Amino acid sequence: MKGWITGKFGSFVRQYRGTSMNSLEKTSLTDAPQWSQRHRDWVLLFASMFSLLAGAAVAPALPAMAAYFSHVPNVGTLTKLTLSTTALFIAVGAGPAGWLIDRIGRKPVLAAGALITGIAGTSGAALDSLYLILVSRALLGLGVACVVTSATTLIGDVIEPARQASFFGRQTAAMKFGGILFLLLGGALTTLSWRAVFLIDLLAFAILPGVLRGFPEATRRAVQPRARLSLPWRNARVLAPVFATFACQLFFYMIPTQVPFHLATTVKAAPMAISVAIALNLVSAALVATQIHRMIQWLGARQVYALSLLTMALGFGLIGLGDSYGVFVCGLLVAGMGTGTIFPCAAAGIVSVVGEAQRGRVTGLLVMMAFAGQFISPLVLAPLVQSIGIGQSFLAAAAALLACAVIVPLWLSAANE
Template sequence: MDVESRQVKVVLLLVSSLTIMSMITISASLPDMTKAFSDVPNGPKLVKLVLSFPGLFIALSAIVAGMFIDKFGRLRLLGISLVLYALGGVSGYWLDNLYLILAGRAVLGVSVGISMTIVTTLVADYYQGKSRQKFAGLQIAVMSIGGIVFITLGGILADISWRAPFLIYFFSLLILPFCYLYLKEPKRDLKAQESQTGIKSPAIIWFVFINVMLMWILFFIIPIQIPFYLKDLGVEKNSMIGLAIASSTFFSAVAAFSYSRIKDKFSFHQIFALGYFLMAVAFAFIAAGHSYFMVMLGMLFAGLGMGIMIPNANIWVMQLAPPEIRGREIGRLTTFWFLGQFLSPLLLLPFLDYFSQSQLYFVISGILIALSLVFMGVYYMNSRKAQLE
């Protein structure tokens, strides 16, 4: 198999696009869903949970999937995960019970936990060095572009009915045959696999995992709460709400396309510092603006920040993880990624009982500035230590 072939890359990128699609495609539907289930106890809170609920099950399934694919191979579970993706995702179109919709979202989460772990591990298996660095940036860029398409389409369909965007999840079935046509199982060192119990990654990998979780806790408030914020500002069209959220993914794609060139000049720590600073600027604009234009400007900076931080985390983990336990470590990365998305509304939305939305965004901006300073501090400490040695 020629891993540099266009077909292999396109299939990997299409499977990758399912990840972002799983979470935010229905974002523009949330306000209308809230009205539809207004008679359900705690209905508004449960509707917001619909968006982030898959994250919990992605987190739970990814770590298990990582261990299984190291032991049994990458592709055996991929087909099953794509079928589950369609079934769990589309179920929301037909279901009238909010709790059953949440159950369907749980199935969707399990499928993404498996498929994302597999595709990210395959990227690490197929590519090395500069090629891996370039493809990781391309992967996040295409995921972001897919997000633009799916969010915009979701916004348009949400103007027809809040149920209509759920039909987009059928897309996974279109990808399924091409996975088996073009992707091949990487060769594995069976002896190394048998003795992998003694193999460990450097301890710093846990620092990366926790940072990824924190990154998503802070960022994921955007697709969850911005639709309601824009409604409060007088924006009525769901398509405009979808466009606002999609714009962040567009600028994320722009930044991710440039990641390889950025990484050539800066360290992992510096890139995280820059990413957090850009996100801090984003939340400050959203908080202070009180207008659709200022929210869009905030989406620009938020997208740029996430666009460099996501591939940065992926490449760092790929570099730290020994090949024998690569699937397990990437499974853990996926777990912390989506655990952050799941925890985001649970940790941040209760503060809206005490703060206005603008005040909450200002607080988040301050936290992001602090994180940026922490990473720059660690970078300078490491630089000084290296000079002394």
């Protein structure tokens, strides 16, 4: 009896108060308490949805916000910056967040990111200065960077290797469906007040209990606290997926920024019809993303990249050549099939290439380039649209995607030789 009690007490202490140095060497993030295993997947998926929280939720409130701050010079530009500023600071913050994840651990960065997201995001409901709201959206971007980078890193840590591709597909689906959900919720709250939309960021606090209780920290650095953590910058199995993700996001962002104008001018589509068309693109991407593990198993990663980029090119070609609402919808559905598979394939690939000690920074690089593509897209493609028009710009993007469909698989092939 004494031995049994001593064993149980020792197990309790190790679980809730830490372990000895020898135990730390054996500890893994996969050693989560049994009671948390059914919940941690949902915590990670919910945290991943925050990548769409910043932009999708606030977008419906922009006209009302611009009207309230009509006395502010350049109010139109400044209100639109409330979206792009967040994307910029997610890209800026993802790299440092990845470094912190590898240095101090996943859980502290994820918890701090959730706190920053909740506090900075909801502050917009009380601030009465457009400039201060912009500052709060920048801080929100840093918080979201910590949350999404930590969550993606944790997937590589706590999910068994055989399930990782499938789970990254579910993560992408959660992001897409989250975008639709937050867009609808933001529109509903905007009918009450443009300030009410910022209260959606209170959802960030909901993940804190799951983060604090469901993820034991693997303190690898306790074994080698001063080890120099080199990063495989020249590894094509890291760089090629990151490049594919950047290209995907660069061109994907043409859909929410250019398709509404293209549909309105070409087929005189009503606002609701435009919203349905873009929502179908997100649904298509989400559904295909859930099958990424089967695609990788059947085709292999190189072929998945080639097929995804070719599918995006086909969809963009249909959008560029379309002359009816039905053709545009078909193009958006096809393009969604391509965009939905690239990020989960890239994430699954890079977490399997690098060790746990490097995983945070490599994941930070992936998240950074994804959001950099979103931020750069309007800056790079707006002059092209002004020069040759929206339709021709989609055709040019289709040609660039065809080139990427050749470059990425060849790049990966060279790495395997």
